Each structure stands twice: as structure tokens, then as C-alpha cells.
Amino acid sequence: MFVKDGTSKLTKVLTCPPTFLKRAAPINEISKLHPEPLQQEILLAEYQQLLDAYAKAGVTVEKLTPTVDMSNAVFARDFGGCVKEGYILGNFKKEIRFKERQAYENKMQELGVPKLAEVTTGYFEGGDFAFLRENVVAVGILDRTDQQGFETIKKALEPLGYQVYSVVADARYLHLDMCFNLVDEHLAVAYKEGLPAEFLELLKKLDIEIIPVEEEAIFKHGCNLESIGEHKVISLQQNKAVNDALRLRGMDVIELDISETLKAGGGPHCMTFPLQRG
Structure with missing residues (x-):
């Protein structure tokens, strides 16, 4: 088994160091605000924070070795989506990320994960792929995943017993994981007003409580959290209100002090591709 769901114990992940992330390419609403060069030493230190958090939690980390033409490969989540039986390889929309596709496919073959x-x-980009339950998957249709991509995913997963739902939201939010994230079996963080009514009804039916955030939190990575299971979640130090709300609900919040990486448009969830969970 590879990835059972979105909140069981995480035991193995795939990441990529930000070796060639020199400048935030203006390919999303956040990165457009930061045309200045990024500070490499800080980027690497922030990546190490994530590695240290995983090491402390007993999570094995695999690494893709980037090349100069894969500057945004640090956002490992986006090349696809992983389930119990294997993974679905996505298709990037932006040319700056095209080279990553083959590199990640080769890495998954090396790791023995079937496509x-x-x-x-x-x-289809993996930031739009979200488990709601073991056999219930939501796929965001925002800026980087479209209806054709969704139909491919649905066609692949439904014969395996999955229910697959589309979630249409504002393209400015980039990916579903920027405005919705399941952090525990019955708990999510989300900008409710930006999500379709039918999706909110589905969450209610599945008994998933939502910790609400304002729209501005999307662009500050207030929803871009990574569940590591056992009621633990990786968040950002700056997410004070969200972190307090999570702790009030019994969550163990692991705070990372990340700000430079965020300028390129991604947080802890974006930086993590789950390989084994369950």
C-alpha cells in the first residue's frame, strides 16, 4: 500500500531541495508580488526545517535531485497524486515546470511506485488532489487543473472503488490546497466562501468540521498545511490564528518559520509528495 488517505500516519515522502530557485517566477498571484531575487541560503535553511520536522516525526524522506531547468521542483506535490495502488502522473500547465514531469516520473519508477x-x-497538478476519506477524493479545478485532467483522474480511480468529485474555485487561488486542506479525519482548514455549495455539503455529509479563514489567508498560506497523522500537522509560525484554532481542537501543531519559500507560491503541503501513508 502507498497512500491510504490524507490524514493517517505519514511514513515516507518525496521532496526536492530548492537548489535552483533563484527568483519567484511570476506564475501565480503570490509570486507576482515578489520580483526580487530570492535568498538562497534562507531557502535551503527553510527546506532543512521541513526535513528536520519529518526526521523528528519518523518520516523517511526521499529526494529528487533537481537540475538548472527545474527551478520550481521544490514544490514536489504538483507532479501528480498518490493513492493506495500507485500514482497518477499529472501534466503541468506552465512551461517553467515541464522538465519536472519526466524527472519525477523517473524517480517514481526508481522508488517502485506504479503509474x-x-x-x-x-x-492536472497535485496541489489540486485531496483525500476526503479513504475512498473519497476531491480534485480542484482552479488554474492548473482542468476538466480534461479531472476526467482522466476519475476514469482511472473509479474502477478501483474511489468516489471522485470536482471542486471548481477561483483561479486566483491557484490550487485546491491553497484554499482547502484536510488536517485530521474530521477537521479541515478552508476559505468557505470560495468553495462551491455542493462541496461544502459533501464535507458536512462526511462530518468534516471547517476551521474558517479569510480570503487573504490563502495568499499567506494559511491553508497550506501538511497532516502527518496521529493528530499532528505541520503549519507555519505566521499562521497564529489557525494554529491556535487547531490546538483548541486537540491538534499537535509543528510550526515552521518559513517566509522566503512562500514568495514563490508554495508552503509545506506544496513541498511534500506523500509516498506512504496509512
Whole structure:
């Protein structure tokens, strides 16, 4: 088994160091605000914080070795989505990320994770892939995943017993994981007003409580959290209100002091591709 769901104990992940992330490419609303060069020493230190958090939690970390033409590969989440049986290879929309696709596919082959399907017509990025339950998956249709990509995922997963739902939201939010994130079996952080009514009804049906955030929190990575299981979640030090709300609900919050990496448009969830969970 590879990835059972979105909140069971995380035991193995795939990441990539920000070796060639020199400047935030203006490919999302956050990165457009930061045209200045990024500070490499800080980026590497922030990546090490994530590695240290995983080491402390007993999570094995695999690493992709980036090349100069894969500057945004630090956001490992985006190349696809992983389930119990294997993974689905996505299809990047932005040219700056095209080279990552083959590199990550080669890495998954090296790691022995079978490819169930791949999106070749349309687009799909892993930041739009979210478990709601073991056999219930939500796929965001925002800026980087489209209807064709969604249909490929649905066609691949439904024969395996999965229910697959689309979630249409504002393209400015980039990925679903920027405005919605399941952090525990019955708990999520989300900007409710930006999500469709039918999705909110589905969450209610599944008995998932939402810790609400304001729209501005999306662009400060207030929802971009990484569940590591056993009621533990990796968050950002700056997410004070969210972190306090999580602790009030019994969550163990591991805070990272990350600010430089965020300028490129991604947080802890974006930086993590789960390989084994459950």
C-alpha cells in the first residue's frame, strides 16, 4: 500500500531541495508580488526545517535531485497524486515546470511506485488532489487543473472503488490546497466562501468540521498545511490564528518559520509528495 488517505500516519515522502530557485517566477498571484531575487541560503535553511520536522516525526524522506531547468521542483506535490495502488502522473500547465514531469516520473519508477494513469490531454497538478476519506477524493479545478485532467483522474480511480468529485474555485487561488486542506479525519482548514455549495455539503455529509479563514489567508498560506497523522500537522509560525484554532481542537501543531519559500507560491503541503501513508 502507498497512500491510504490524507490524514493517517505519514511514513515516507518525496521532496526536492530548492537548489535552483533563484527568483519567484511570476506564475501565480503570490509570486507576482515578489520580483526580487530570492535568498538562497534562507531557502535551503527553510527546506532543512521541513526535513528536520519529518526526521523528528519518523518520516523517511526521499529526494529528487533537481537540475538548472527545474527551478520550481521544490514544490514536489504538483507532479501528480498518490493513492493506495500507485500514482497518477499529472501534466503541468506552465512551461517553467515541464522538465519536472519526466524527472519525477523517473524517480517514481526508481522508488517502485506504479503509474496508474497519466494526464496527457488537459492539465492536472497535485496541489489540486485531496483525500476526503479513504475512498473519497476531491480534485480542484482552479488554474492548473482542468476538466480534461479531472476526467482522466476519475476514469482511472473509479474502477478501483474511489468516489471522485470536482471542486471548481477561483483561479486566483491557484490550487485546491491553497484554499482547502484536510488536517485530521474530521477537521479541515478552508476559505468557505470560495468553495462551491455542493462541496461544502459533501464535507458536512462526511462530518468534516471547517476551521474558517479569510480570503487573504490563502495568499499567506494559511491553508497550506501538511497532516502527518496521529493528530499532528505541520503549519507555519505566521499562521497564529489557525494554529491556535487547531490546538483548541486537540491538534499537535509543528510550526515552521518559513517566509522566503512562500514568495514563490508554495508552503509545506506544496513541498511534500506523500509516498506512504496509512
